[in-house]
Amino acid sequence: MTVDGKTTTPFAAVAALLALFAGIGKTAAVADDSYAPLKLYDGKWDSTTTIGGKEVVHIENHCSKPGLFFVCEQMVAGKTEALVVFLPVAKLASGGEEYKTQGLLADASPAGGWNKLTIEGDRWVYSWEDTEGAKKTFWRNVNQFSGTEKIHFEIQRSDDGNTWKTVKGGDEQHVK
Secondary structure, X not given: OEEOOEEOOHHHHHHOOEOOOOOHHHHHHOOHHHXXXXXXXXXXXXXXXXXXXXXXXEEEEEEEOOOXXXXXXXXXXXXXXXXXXXXXXXXXXXXXXXEEEEEEEOOOOOOOOOEEEEEEOOEEEEEEEEEEXXXXXXXXXXXXXXXXXXXXXXXXXXXXXXXXXEEEEEEEEEEO
């Protein structure tokens, strides 16, 4: 998938860009069940982009919790593209969860900063910032789950962090 001239995978696009790391010390108070929602990513998915160009991508995620971190190795069209690392950092007053995410790309390019994922029910929002020169661009990927088998996604950008424009979007279907 190409977003703003950069080639990324749908999952890695939201996890591999820039945000600051917000303290590992917070993780001690977060229970293991914080990782339960992330297990939905495990397995095979067909991703169909319908906004910003038509594209069908076959994705396979191999997810596990080897220790403190939750990780997903992501394959796109049969080729490993990224390892995405998740770390819970806060329980939200709404009952949701906040995570830091880090994407490590298979081409060994530099990792960049930690990003943010907020899960509130069936709505998951990945957010990050990108800076070129003095210009900051805000990005987010809004995932709306319909049960455990379908995700509608919209990748959006903003120049001010308030007004958002959808640049890519579509649906992902879990494949049995």
